[in-house]
Amino acid sequence: MKAKTKAKNEMRLVIPSNSANESFARSTVAAFMAQLDPTIEEMTDIKTAVSEAVTNCIVHAYKDTIGNIWIEAKIYDDGRIKVQIKDRGCGIKDIAKAREPLFTTGGSERAGLGFAVMESFTDKLSVRSVVGKGTTVIMEKRVAQRYRHDS
Amino acid sequence: MSVIFERSDDTLTALLSGEIDHHTAAEFRESIDREVEMTKPALLVLDFGGIGFMDSSGIGLIMGRYKNVTEYGGKVRVTNAPPMIARMIKLAGVGRLDVF
Numbered sequence: 001m002k003a004k005t006k007a008k009n010e011m012r013l014v015i016p017s018n019s020a021n022e023s024f025a026r027s028t029v030a031a032f033m034a035q036l037d038p039t040i041e042e043m044t045d046i047k048t049a050v051s052e053a054v055t056n057c058i059v060h061a062y063k064d065t066i067g068n069i070w071i072e073a074k075i076y077d078d079g080r081i082k083v084q085i086k087d088r089g090c091g092i093k094d095i096a097k098a099r100e101p102l103f104t105t106g107g108s109e110r111a112g113l114g115f116a117v118m119e120s121f122t123d124k125l126s127v128r129s130v131v132g133k134g135t136t137v138i139m140e141k142r143v144a145q146r147y148r149h150d151s
Numbered sequence: 152m153s154v155i156f157e158r159s160d161d162t163l164t165a166l167l168s169g170e171i172d173h174h175t176a177a178e179f180r181e182s183i184d185r186e187v188e189m190t191k192p193a194l195l196v197l198d199f200g201g202i203g204f205m206d207s208s209g210i211g212l213i214m215g216r217y218k219n220v221t222e223y224g225g226k227v228r229v230t231n232a233p234p235m236i237a238r239m240i241k242l243a244g245v246g247r248l249d250v251f
Contacts, residue, residue, distance in 0.1 A: 019174035026172075026204075044204070044235055051206040055173040101242070109180065109215045113207035113243055120242055 007074035007082075009035060015069050017062040017087070019055075026050040029073050033081050038143040045121040046081060046141060052114040053085040053137045059106050061089025061135055079143040084136060091131035099127065154182045161193035168201025171209040179212055187220060195220050200231035209236065210243045 011032045015021045026047040033046055050071070057069045070086040092098045099119070104112030119125045122139040129135040152169035165183050169175060187195060195216060202209070217227045232240065 019172075022172045022174050023170060041235075047204065048206050048235075048239075051172050051204075055206065055208065059173060101244070109176070109211045111207045111210035111214060111243055113210055113239070116242060117207050117239065 005076055005078075008077050010072065010074040013071040015071070016066050017058045017069055017089075018066065019058050021069075022051055022054050022058070025054045025069070025071055029071065029083060032073050033075065033143075036075055036079055036081060036143045042141070042143050046083065046139075049118045049121045049139050049141075050083060050085070052117045053083075053139070056114050056135075056137075057085065057087040057089060059110065061087040061091075063090065079145045080140060081143065082138065082140045084138045086134065086136040088134040091133055092127070092129040092135055093131055095127050095129055152178055154179060154186075156186050158190065158192070162196060163187065163190055163192035163194070164196040164198055166198045166201060170204040171202055171212060172204075172206050173208045176208040176212045180215060183216060184219065187216070191223060192220075192225060194226050194228060196228045196230055198230050199233065199236055202233065202236065205236050205239065207239060207243070210239055213240070214243075 013025065013028055015025060029050045030043050030047045033043060054069060061067070067087060067089055072084045074082045076082070097103055099115040101116040102112040104110045106112070115125070115127070118137070118139055122141045124140040126138045127135065152175045155166040157164040157166065163186060165186070167179060171179060197213060197216065199205070213227070213229060220227050229240070
């Protein structure tokens, strides 16, 4: 079994599912990620993926209510960032269906691209969900290791 | 966020600026729909030149305006889309849209 790698730094954030917090959540994770010295594009990818996951919590998990969203981010020596976004909302009945591009239950103004974007903009995406209990999304991306000041 | 409108002949150009997410998309939508409703342009140009960030809510915003405008026979064009936005439009496979 592969040994569990220890994160070199981590952060946790709990926010209520107010849509005004979408911008706060993605900017916070991006600011934390800056320690990996990512390119603007790598940072934008993570910002976009976090924005999608948090929006899912607001639009779907806590559709008619306000609940907490737990965001945890870890960075590793090999340049990886791992972001976990968790809610205790309604859960997803059919994860495979929810992950299909253009599938949405969010109405005509929603593109149904949330999971497709998370998948496309990160290296790894896992979704765990229990109906009535909530959903946890874990995303991972490796930032290209360029010139390191500490070498 | 802000939207500045420019009108010439039958074309309405909406110069969008700021960030587009699920929260701000509602404000963009209301502002554009109000102007479109009043002027019924033959061509609605959505200019993304001033957009610094956009998630898939921006695609929803484009698709929704496309639906509204084509319903009365108008056209929609997306212009000045930064590479990130162009990438998402491609991901969405919104091929019928005019994107420059």
